[in-house]
Structures are given as C-alpha cells and as structure tokens.
Amino acid sequence: MTEAPARRPLAAALTTDESRELAERHGLRSLNQRPPLGRYIADVWRRRSFLWTLSSAESYAKNEANHLGQVWAILNPAVLIGSYFLIFGLLLSTRGGVDNFIAFLSIGVVMFGFTSSVITRGAKAITGRLGIVRALHFPRAILPMSVALTEFLATVPAFGLLFALMLLTGERPDWEWLLFPVAVIIQGVTLLGFAFIAARLVNASQDMANLIPVVVRLLRYVSGVFFPVAHYVAGAPPVIQAVLTLQPFALMLTIVRQSLLGSEPVVLSDWLIMTGWAVVIAGVGLIYFWRAETRYGRG
Amino acid sequence: MVDPQHPDATAAKTRTPTVVVSHVSVTYRVLGGERRGAPSTQGEPRSFRQMLRGGGERTREIHAVQDVSFVAHHGESIGIIGHNGSGKSTLLRAVAGLLPPSEGRLWVSGEPSLLGVNAVLIRKLSGTRNIYVGGQALGLSKAEIDEKFDEIVDFSGIGDAVHLPMSTYSSGMGARLRFAISTAATPDVLMIDEALATGDAAFRKKSAERIKAIREAAGTVFLVSHSNSNIREICDRVLWMDHGRLLMDGPTEEVLPAYEATLPKTKARTKDAAPVEPDVPGTVRWTGRNRTDVAREITQDAWDPGVAGCFVVSSQGIATARMVAPIAAQLGWPLLWVRPGALPAATRDELGRLAPEHIVVVGDDDDITPRAYSHIDKLAVGTIERVAADDLALTAARLLQSFPPKDGSTMYVTRADNSATTAATSLKAAATHRSVIVCDTADVPDELAAAVASVGPRRLVFVGYEEEWSTETVARLREATGADVEFFREEGPMAVVAGLWDQVQPGGRAIVCGPSVLELLTAAVASGHHGTPVLLVTTARLPQVVRSTLERLAPTQIVLCGVVDALPPDLRQDLGQLVR
Incomplete structure (x- = not known):
C-alpha cells in the first residue's frame, strides 16, 4: 500500500487570499498573469542586447549552413528578378506602362522578399523555438522581433543588389534616395506587427502555419510586385482602387519605388498613410501578442 | 518581514518565500486515440475538432496534479519524490511557469530556471553562442557573460567542443553546459529534473x-530525482x-524513510531464501532468485523444445x-x-532446452563480451548470427x-532512457506487430533514415x-518518411499496457508483471x-486502470511474474479477488 504507516499530516494549506497576501508582501511575481504592458515593454528594452545576440547568432547559423553563404542573399533575388523579367516583362508583357521595368520589378521582388520572409518565419517565432521558450523566461516578444531583425540583416546584401540594378538601368542618385532607409524602417516596423500576430496565431493552432504561406503568396500577386496596381485598377470603383493601392503590402512597395525611381515622384500622403499603418499594425500586433504572453510554448 | 499572525509564522521566522503555490491543479487534455474502442467513451458525440483531426480519437482529461499547495523559502532545497506518473515532473513544470495550471495560483521570485532532459537551447548554434543567448535570456549582460565565460566552459568540462554546434553534443554534454549556463547567474529558483543523473561522478x-x-x-533549489540517495544528499x-x-511535505529525514517504506525492496533481502507467502487461490507466482530466473519461468511456460529461432540480448542493453522484443x-x-x-544459469538451461535452429545475438561487445558470446556459440545447435553496431x-x-x-x-521512436x-x-508494438526504434542522437544516421523510409x-x-x-x-x-509526427506522453505506462487487451475475450489466463523491464x-x-494478456503494475497498490481491465478480462488464473519484492503478497491478495 502506498500510504505510509505513520505520516506527518500536511500543514493546513494557506487560502488563496493568504497566499496572495504573502506573495505580494515579498514582491513575488504571479505566473498566471501577464505583466502590465508598460513593464512588458520595459522588459523588452532591458533585453535589447539579448535581441541582438539572438538575431546575429541566427544570421550566422543561416549562412554557415550553405557553402556559398552570403552569396545566396544576392543570388536568390537576382535569379528571381531574372525569371520574373522573363515571364512578366518579355513573355506576358504586363509592364503596365512602367518605363524602367527592371528597376520597378527588382524593387518589388527584393522588398516583397523581405515581407514574405518576416511573415513566414515570424509565424514560427515561438513554435520553432520551443527549446528556449520552455527552458527560459524572457518577454516572448523578443522572438518575433529577433526574426524581423534577422530577416532584415539577411536582406541587406539584396539592398546592395537593388542599388546596383538602379544604377545599371539608368536611375540617377538624387536626394530622394536618402528616403530609402526611412521606407525600409517603416516597412520593417509594419512587418514586425504582422509577425507578432502570426506568431500568436500559429502558437494557438499549428494549422495556421499551413495557411500563412498561402496568404503570403496571394499578397504577392495583389500587391504590385510585378506590375503597378494603380494601372490595372484604373477603371474600378474608387473604393476598390483605394483598398488595393493603399493596403499596407502594396503601399510599402510604392513608397520604396517613390524613393528610388526617377519616374515616380514622392507623394507625401502615401508616406503618411504608410507611417500610420506601421504605427497601428505594430501597436496592435504587440498588444495582441502580449495578451497571450502566458500561453506561449505551453500545452 | 514576518507577520506574527501568519499561521506559519513560527516556521517562517527569518525566512522569506521564493515560491508560493496555492491550490494548483494541472489537467491535460489528451487525444486518447491509442486505445482501441475503450468502452467508457463509446457513444459520446465527437466534437467537430475531433472530426477534423480524423480517426476515432477522443479527448480525455488527465488530472496530473490536484490541489497542491506549498510555500518554498530562500535557502531551501526541496526534493520532489513519488512513483512514476505521480505528477512530480508536471508539478515542476507548472512551478517553472511552463505549463498553465488549470486551477489555483502561483507566484515566484525572479526568473525560475528549469533544467530538464532537453538541455539544448538552440541546437544549430555553437556552445559559445548558446552561452551568450542563454546568459542574456537569464538577464546577464554581455560583459558579465564575457567575465564568466571561461568559468562556464570549465565547469561544464566540454573543452574545445564549445565551438561546435550543440547538435553534435551528446545529451550529457548538453546537460552539463545547460547546467553551467543556468547556474552562472545564481538564479533565485533553480529546478532540476533528473539532470544530475547525467555526467560522471566528478560532475555530479x-x-x-x-x-x-x-x-x-539564498536561492531555492527544486530537484526531481528517482535517486533517493541524490535527494538525501542535496x-x-x-x-x-x-x-x-501532495501526500507529505516535511524534512527529508522524515519523508524519505516513509516513502522508501512503500517501495519494493528489490535489493535489501537475501537472494537465496525466497520469502514464504500465503497461497492465494487462482493465482500463481513465477519467481526465482533473480530476474533471469523469472524470465526462464516465462519462456518455459510459453515454448516447447525445438523453436525456429530465438533472440539473445543483454540485461545491460x-x-x-x-x-528486439516486438520483433x-x-x-x-x-x-x-x-x-x-x-x-x-537460467539462460543456459533454456538455450539447451529450446535448442533453437537459429540464434540472433543483438548487442555490441560492451553489452555482450566476446567471452559471453563464445559461450552462447558453444551452446548453439543451429546457426548463430550477431547484430551489433556502435x-x-x-x-x-x-x-x-x-x-x-x-x-x-x-512506428514508435523512443530515446535511449529506459523507463x-x-x-x-x-x-x-509487440501486440500490434509494429516496430520500436531507439534514436538518441540529433544526427540521425543516413542508414537509419533509409531503413525507416x-x-x-x-x-x-x-x-x-x-x-x-x-x-x-x-x-x-x-x-x-513523409509520415505524420505525434508525441506520446501523458498516459502512464500501466494504462498503456492495460489498454492493449480490449479485444481479448474474457476468461483464460492473465499475466501481471512488476516494474522490472526485463520481465516485462x-x-x-x-x-x-x-x-x-500481460498487465503492468509498478506500484504496491493495484491501480484502478489495471483493476478494471482485469475485471473485464475475468481471468480464470492470474500469473504474478516477478519476485515477492516486486509484486508484494498484498497485491497478490487483491489480484486473487479478481479471479473468476
């Protein structure tokens, strides 16, 4: 029999209220409750060097796995640009009245590549890191942030390719090129917001992980990667036009094109709307992610 | 600091709590798909979600931890003990904040750090980078880690391997490095789940x-261990x-002896004189001086002389x-x-009696030395083959x-640990003609991948x-393989074994095995x-799941397979009640 012959009775357990009082008196942290948002953000800020360590380690591991390493970061978009140019530029001729189609297309491919990798990898930010999530405590928001940063670092060589292609196709540097980093930051912040949302969705249900690549592919076709959206929806009702041209995934490409292409002047309203998207999506994403803080990596 | 009105005030004087656990319960919801047509759940409407998952799977609730309360203080080191499946590890995970309690509240001080079987943080990264990632996640600054780096590497004893990806580490190396990282920051609360079992005596x-x-x-240490000497020491x-x-909570010298009194004393008694026990009608006991004696009883009962083949394995392997068993x-x-x-002697006798036409010896020279092998070879009347790999x-x-x-x-895949x-x-697997493979390495060899495929x-x-x-x-x-992957965890071993015999007709014989894997x-x-049908009982008390299975099987005889220490006389009495 499992019962011990003579055993000390258990001390009477504290009631929930007594326990709470005892814990609060000694400044213990509740594990059932997420920290207040302000403290959460402060926690993330305190771990910023951790964020950097994690992201640079990731980038390093990514490159190390391939023999050509960093070269792929350029080769990959270059091959994509080449094949899309063949299909959309030459075979289908869907240039939509763009003067410098190669430059237009390469911006679409490189910048949407950034979008696609942040969202698909951000979706697995928690589920792909269960080892660390289940072993250590830190604000989980670090993980999607690290994915966004890692993917940004991984895209930097492709930005170099972009500038090379601009010059080769006859674009000339002007002051608007200085806006390029601003556009990249706005895009990165927006994508981080989506990564937060995707990471929580996939953590709640792995099935979502299968859906996200489909959504990203759909976005690739409707966001003007290969052709100017405005040109093709010119005859549509104004509401549809606005939705298709001002949705964040299309608009983030538009503002990059405005900064780099001589044929597309900078339109202030586009930049302001895109900044608005960035603030709202990152904010909503962070809050949405934070609300499930105690549920990550469990089950 | 101490509230005099507090009920625990005398004991808690000068002590401050690090962990407060209040009426915590943890309930798992599991898909019970492994059990074939379990009668208790038949006829229940299946939820849409279950239908989406496909198959006839039903969810069941398992109450892994029920209404546990305790307060841990600074400077305490607390062992958690109990039989397999008693909820020790689940409790630890809940306290570490890694499993949500379904009821109750808990509070902790600082960042609790759990050292479990899975020691690796990020496998594809080198030990060096894992030290930085782990250290910073625990709240150390980069400069602090720089300072402690050599100490961490020295302590873990992994040497130059620190520059290699952790996927190349053995599980012991990984556990040692994790231990070194997690303790470098002097955590408020450290939880160790069997991790001390890895490593040599020096590391322990x-x-x-x-x-x-x-x-x-002034930190608090929790330790889950099957080794009572470890618990006693620490x-x-x-x-x-x-x-x-939670059955008992108190000083080690009080609780541990009480717990040990409930354990089958496999080693304590003299081996020769088998203790006498009263006969129980309807039951027999197959026993002997040691485990191979018991195994002989089983094979003697099952096979007549002249078998087509047999397998020989090592009690060390x-x-x-x-x-091999399912094969x-x-x-x-x-x-x-x-x-x-x-x-x-028992195996020698059986080899002689069975006179197998073919003998397959499985195990390398560590498991079965050349001397032992040549012994088998001499006894072989037919052909003999050896399956051995590094x-x-x-x-x-x-x-x-x-x-x-x-x-x-x-196909079932297990790690190397034997539980x-x-x-x-x-x-x-044996009951379903499926196979079990053991894979304890992150680098799955091509040969295994190809064989599985x-x-x-x-x-x-x-x-x-x-x-x-x-x-x-x-x-x-x-x-x-392109196969679907599942992880099997919550159901206890006794329930797994009991669930295998749903299709067996009532009447006939039933075999009950104790906790020794060899007999099982x-x-x-x-x-x-x-x-x-074979049933497993690892506790001194007959668990409900085994009892109800036996009630349904209504055996005319129950065979207790194991020495008196493994399956005590009281249990035999209980089993006797179930014979028709």
Missing part, C-alpha cells in the same frame, strides 16, 4: 557543490507526490532489447537474456533491415514530450506467441 560532485552555493546565496525538505496529490513477438521466437560477461540508432537500422515489421504503418513508459511502448510508416510516434526531442531528429525522420519485455514476447 561539482554540481552538488554549485547547488550548495546557490542555496547559500535536499533538506521533501515533497512526496502520489497520484497527483535494455534499450536494444526494447527494439521476437512477431516471429514467435523467445527472448533470452545474458549479462555482459556471463551467461546466467550505437543504438545504427542497431535500430540493422534490425529494421533484417526484420521489417508486419505493420509498418506506425516503464518506453518498455510499455515495446509491449504495445523503407518501412514507409504513415505515422511516427515519438515517445516523450515534444521538447525532449531534438527538432533535427524529428525533422529528419519526418522528411525521410520477456512477457511481451511470450504474449505475442500465445496471446495471453
């Missing part, structure tokens, strides 16, 4: 010293968990034997045991190639928690030959 000594230092620095307080409830069951060949350097994964590959399973649709659960998995399972069941498995291992086997595997093979 070093880690015990470090735990002492953490306690002196812990000053013990929580005794039983069936998910239980993991190998777990893979032997499928072929209807007996499983015989040797010790690394010797052939036990590691378990390669052995698994060879076995799959030579003896493919009848039912290749599902009642992994043994129960072999029993399940050639069987072509549609479903791979990894035994254990998902995080205990390296993602590389899982991904590699998934890629090799031997019986699993015999059961594959003659179809007698």
Whole structure:
C-alpha cells in the first residue's frame, strides 16, 4: 500500500487570499498573469542586447549552413528578378506602362522578399523555438522581433543588389534616395506587427502555419510586385482602387519605388498613410501578442 | 518581514518565500486515440475538432496534479519524490511557469530556471553562442557573460567542443553546459529534473557543490530525482507526490524513510531464501532468485523444445532489447537474456532446452563480451548470427533491415532512457506487430533514415514530450518518411499496457508483471506467441486502470511474474479477488 504507516499530516494549506497576501508582501511575481504592458515593454528594452545576440547568432547559423553563404542573399533575388523579367516583362508583357521595368520589378521582388520572409518565419517565432521558450523566461516578444531583425540583416546584401540594378538601368542618385532607409524602417516596423500576430496565431493552432504561406503568396500577386496596381485598377470603383493601392503590402512597395525611381515622384500622403499603418499594425500586433504572453510554448 | 499572525509564522521566522503555490491543479487534455474502442467513451458525440483531426480519437482529461499547495523559502532545497506518473515532473513544470495550471495560483521570485532532459537551447548554434543567448535570456549582460565565460566552459568540462554546434553534443554534454549556463547567474529558483543523473561522478560532485552555493546565496533549489540517495544528499525538505496529490511535505529525514517504506525492496533481502507467502487461490507466482530466473519461468511456460529461432540480448542493453522484443513477438521466437560477461544459469538451461535452429545475438561487445558470446556459440545447435553496431540508432537500422515489421504503418521512436513508459511502448508494438526504434542522437544516421523510409510508416510516434526531442531528429525522420509526427506522453505506462487487451475475450489466463523491464519485455514476447494478456503494475497498490481491465478480462488464473519484492503478497491478495 502506498500510504505510509505513520505520516506527518500536511500543514493546513494557506487560502488563496493568504497566499496572495504573502506573495505580494515579498514582491513575488504571479505566473498566471501577464505583466502590465508598460513593464512588458520595459522588459523588452532591458533585453535589447539579448535581441541582438539572438538575431546575429541566427544570421550566422543561416549562412554557415550553405557553402556559398552570403552569396545566396544576392543570388536568390537576382535569379528571381531574372525569371520574373522573363515571364512578366518579355513573355506576358504586363509592364503596365512602367518605363524602367527592371528597376520597378527588382524593387518589388527584393522588398516583397523581405515581407514574405518576416511573415513566414515570424509565424514560427515561438513554435520553432520551443527549446528556449520552455527552458527560459524572457518577454516572448523578443522572438518575433529577433526574426524581423534577422530577416532584415539577411536582406541587406539584396539592398546592395537593388542599388546596383538602379544604377545599371539608368536611375540617377538624387536626394530622394536618402528616403530609402526611412521606407525600409517603416516597412520593417509594419512587418514586425504582422509577425507578432502570426506568431500568436500559429502558437494557438499549428494549422495556421499551413495557411500563412498561402496568404503570403496571394499578397504577392495583389500587391504590385510585378506590375503597378494603380494601372490595372484604373477603371474600378474608387473604393476598390483605394483598398488595393493603399493596403499596407502594396503601399510599402510604392513608397520604396517613390524613393528610388526617377519616374515616380514622392507623394507625401502615401508616406503618411504608410507611417500610420506601421504605427497601428505594430501597436496592435504587440498588444495582441502580449495578451497571450502566458500561453506561449505551453500545452 | 514576518507577520506574527501568519499561521506559519513560527516556521517562517527569518525566512522569506521564493515560491508560493496555492491550490494548483494541472489537467491535460489528451487525444486518447491509442486505445482501441475503450468502452467508457463509446457513444459520446465527437466534437467537430475531433472530426477534423480524423480517426476515432477522443479527448480525455488527465488530472496530473490536484490541489497542491506549498510555500518554498530562500535557502531551501526541496526534493520532489513519488512513483512514476505521480505528477512530480508536471508539478515542476507548472512551478517553472511552463505549463498553465488549470486551477489555483502561483507566484515566484525572479526568473525560475528549469533544467530538464532537453538541455539544448538552440541546437544549430555553437556552445559559445548558446552561452551568450542563454546568459542574456537569464538577464546577464554581455560583459558579465564575457567575465564568466571561461568559468562556464570549465565547469561544464566540454573543452574545445564549445565551438561546435550543440547538435553534435551528446545529451550529457548538453546537460552539463545547460547546467553551467543556468547556474552562472545564481538564479533565485533553480529546478532540476533528473539532470544530475547525467555526467560522471566528478560532475555530479561539482554540481552538488554549485547547488550548495546557490542555496547559500539564498536561492531555492527544486530537484526531481528517482535517486533517493541524490535527494538525501542535496535536499533538506521533501515533497512526496502520489497520484497527483501532495501526500507529505516535511524534512527529508522524515519523508524519505516513509516513502522508501512503500517501495519494493528489490535489493535489501537475501537472494537465496525466497520469502514464504500465503497461497492465494487462482493465482500463481513465477519467481526465482533473480530476474533471469523469472524470465526462464516465462519462456518455459510459453515454448516447447525445438523453436525456429530465438533472440539473445543483454540485461545491460535494455534499450536494444526494447527494439528486439516486438520483433521476437512477431516471429514467435523467445527472448533470452545474458549479462555482459556471463551467461546466467537460467539462460543456459533454456538455450539447451529450446535448442533453437537459429540464434540472433543483438548487442555490441560492451553489452555482450566476446567471452559471453563464445559461450552462447558453444551452446548453439543451429546457426548463430550477431547484430551489433556502435550505437543504438545504427542497431535500430540493422534490425529494421533484417526484420521489417508486419505493420509498418506506425512506428514508435523512443530515446535511449529506459523507463516503464518506453518498455510499455515495446509491449504495445509487440501486440500490434509494429516496430520500436531507439534514436538518441540529433544526427540521425543516413542508414537509419533509409531503413525507416523503407518501412514507409504513415505515422511516427515519438515517445516523450515534444521538447525532449531534438527538432533535427524529428525533422529528419519526418522528411525521410513523409509520415505524420505525434508525441506520446501523458498516459502512464500501466494504462498503456492495460489498454492493449480490449479485444481479448474474457476468461483464460492473465499475466501481471512488476516494474522490472526485463520481465516485462520477456512477457511481451511470450504474449505475442500465445496471446495471453500481460498487465503492468509498478506500484504496491493495484491501480484502478489495471483493476478494471482485469475485471473485464475475468481471468480464470492470474500469473504474478516477478519476485515477492516486486509484486508484494498484498497485491497478490487483491489480484486473487479478481479471479473468476
């Protein structure tokens, strides 16, 4: 029999209220409750060097796995640009009245590549890191942030390719090129917001992980990667036009094109709307992610 | 600091709490798909979600931890003990904040750090980078880690391997490095789940010293261990968990002896004089001086002389034997045991009696020395073959190639550790003609991937928690086969074994095995030959799941398979009540 012959009775357990009082008196942290948002953000800020360590380690591991390493970061978009140019530029001729189609297309491919990798990898930010999530405590928001940063670092060589292609196709540097980093930051912040949302969705249900690549592919076709959206929806009702041209995934490409292409002047309203998207999506994403803080990596 | 009105005030004087656990319960919801048509759940409407998952799977609730309350203080080291499946590890995970309690509240001080079986943070990164990632996640600054770096590497004793990816580490190396990282920051609360079992005596000594230092620095240490001597050495307080409830909470010197009194004393008694016990009508006991004696009773009962073949495995190579048992069951060949350097008398007798036409010896020279092998060779009347490989994964590959399973649709994958659960998995595989492979490495050898692919399972069941498995291992086997991957964890080994016999007609005989894996595997093979249901009882008390299965089976005879210490007379009395 499992019962011990003579055993000390258990001390009477504290009631929930007594326990709470005892814990609060000694400044213990509740594990059932997420920290207040302000403290959460402060926690993330305190771990910023951790964020950097994690992201640079990731980038390093990514490159190390391939023999050509960093070269792929350029080769990959270059091959994509080449094949899309063949299909959309030459075979289908869907240039939509763009003067410098190669430059237009390469911006679409490189910048949407950034979008696609942040969202698909951000979706697995928690589920792909269960080892660390289940072993250590830190604000989980670090993980999607690290994915966004890692993917940004991984895209930097492709930005170099972009500038090379601009010059080769006859674009000339002007002051608007200085806006390029601003556009990249706005895009990165927006994508981080989506990564937060995707990471929580996939953590709640792995099935979502299968859906996200489909959504990203759909976005690739409707966001003007290969052709100017405005040109093709010119005859549509104004509401549809606005939705298709001002949705964040299309608009983030538009503002990059405005900064780099001589044929597309900078339109202030586009930049302001895109900044608005960035603030709202990152904010909503962070809050949405934070609300499930105690549920990550469990089950 | 101390509130005089507090009920625990006298004890808590000068002590401040680090962990407050208040009426915590943890409930798992599991898919009970492994049990074939469990009668209790039949007829329940299936939810849409279950239908989406496909198959006839039903969810069941398992109350792993029920209404547990305690307060841990600075400077305490607390052992958590209990039988398998008593909820020790679940409690630890809940306190670490890694499993949500379904009820109750808990509070902790600082960042609790859990050291479990899965030691690796990010497998594809080098040890060096893992030190920085882990240290910073624990709140150390980069400069602090720079300062402690050499100390961490020295302590872990992994040397230059720190520059290699952690996927190349053995599980012991990984655990040592994790221990060094997690304790570098002197955590407020450190939780250790069996991690001290890894590593050599020197590392165990070093880690015990470090735990002492953490306690002196006013931290709290929790330790889950099956080794009572470990607990005695390290812990000053013990929580005794039983069936998910906290049974006792007090000083080690009080709780541990009380717990030990309930354990079967396998080693304490003299081996020669088997203790006399009263006969219980309807029951018989197969016993002997040691485990191989008991195994002989099983094979003697099941096989007449002149068998087509038999397998010989080593009592030192239980993991190998777990893979062999389902194969032997499928072929209807007996499983015989040797010790690394010797052939036990019981096995010698059985080899002589059975006179197998073919003998397959499985195990390398560590498991079965050349001397023991030559012994078997001399006794062989027919052909003899040896399956040996440097590691378990390669052995698994060879076995799959030579003896493919009848039912290749599902394959069970276990790690190398031998628990009642992994043994129960072999029993399940034996009963269903499926195969078990043991894979304890992140680098799945090509040979194993190819062998698994050639069987072509549609479903791979990894035994254990998902995080205990390296993602590389899982991904590699998934890629090799394209199979669906599942993790099997919550159901206890006794329930797994009891759930295998739903289709057996009532009446006839039933075999009950104790906690010794050797007997259980031997019986699993015999059961594959003659179809007698085998049940597992690892506790001194007859668990409800075994009782209800026996009630349904209504056996005319119950065979207790094991020495009196493993299956005590009281249990035999209980079993006697169940005979028709």
